[in-house]
Amino acid sequence: MSEYNTKNYTKQGGDVTVIGGTLEFGPDAKVVNLPEASKTSVGGIKAVDNLEDCGATDVAGVNAFINNYLLARLREAGILKD
Secondary structure, three states: OOOOOOOEEEOOOOOOEEEOOOOOOOOOOOOOOOOOOEOOOOOOOEOOOOOOOOOOOOHHHHHHHHHHHHHHHHHHOOOOOO
């Protein structure tokens, strides 16, 4: 009996592929039909819309921008967990 165990495989019927190891794309690889990114997409890539530029002129301002604005937006989008 073989001791070989694979982490990446396609289930019977071909509808589901499980990636339990590393998925590596070569230099000429393409990904097609990937769902568009949005704040609400489920199973796709989530994104944050319309982030403002940081207008801070000192370290304290940058820190406040990150803590009070950027991290809050990432949490709202479901990208960052508390």
